[in-house]
Amino acid sequence: MAVSFYRTNVAHNVTGSAMQQGRYVAYYRVSRKRQGLSGLGLAAQRKTVFDRLCDGGELVAEYTEVESGRRTDRPRLAEALSACRLHRAILIIAKLDRLARNVAFVSALMEAGVEFSACDFPQANRLTIHILAAVAEHEAKMISERTKAALAAAKARGTVLGGFRGRAGTCTDLAKARAIRAAKADCRAFDLAPTIRQLWSEGARSLRAIADGLNSKGITACRGGAWSAAQVRNVQKRIVL
Structure with missing residues (x-):
């Protein structure tokens, strides 16, 4: 980009x-x-x-x-x-x-x-x-075909695909969920970084001041609603001012 x-x-x-x-x-x-x-x-x-x-x-x-x-x-x-x-x-x-x-x-x-x-x-x-491009193209095709075949076989065995579907999540499931949440938080912090840096350069040097600045700009907190100092602190841990 x-x-x-x-x-x-x-x-x-x-x-x-x-x-x-x-x-x-x-x-x-x-x-x-x-x-x-x-x-x-x-x-x-x-x-x-x-x-x-x-x-x-x-x-x-x-x-x-x-x-x-x-x-x-x-x-x-x-x-x-x-x-x-x-x-x-x-x-x-x-x-x-x-x-x-x-x-x-x-x-x-x-x-x-x-x-x-x-x-x-x-x-x-x-x-x-x-040669390497041909091998890579073949590998990508084989991975796609193996994935489709594995999903079809699992479905034929009665395996319910997609999400937990009411069952308890395994340790692997929970780890994946945490990784997804972390990635979303990183993306959100990336989007917020320029605005927070701007507020910082304008003199908003406390967590409360930055929260007030974000609220005044109409930017909602990560889960919606108004910003708190604690939420700003969590975002700042993911960015470099």
Whole structure:
């Protein structure tokens, strides 16, 4: 979704480095909107790219996209490729599967006139990339088919699918539920962070003052209703002012 343009040379001592010095455009992709908002997965990709470029390279732009790996109509990727051509830069990605699990899509990308590098497979050439993309596409298809078959078999055995359905949740069920709640809280904190930072910069330095500021802006608390100091404290634990 986001794109940032800047010039920064992250090279140190590049003697004998496997990464050639040059211009790079970074492309990050996460599959779900929640991942894009929370930064889950995205932060790891950025770290991988920056770690790779610290041996030499000038990062001129970054593009982030929230899309399914099966889709090929990615506007941010198209913009990244355009930036690569404009700056005569190399498209750099953290992992090869961030591009797509689709051979035709990878082929089209390779014909776009842009060189690209995958941090997890820097030695890959055009042939190996085609092979790996084909394997990834096959794997994605097999996972989908196995999941459908397993669900059909469970349903045939009389297993009630979807949720607890009146039964007591297992430890695994409860752990998953907690993880879902935590992810939702992280997303909510991400949305609130700019407003809380603004209130902080305007002088609202206490939890009560921030709560009053949020209430005055008509922003409801996480579970609806007015904000309390305790609720603000819970949100602040998830963000950095």
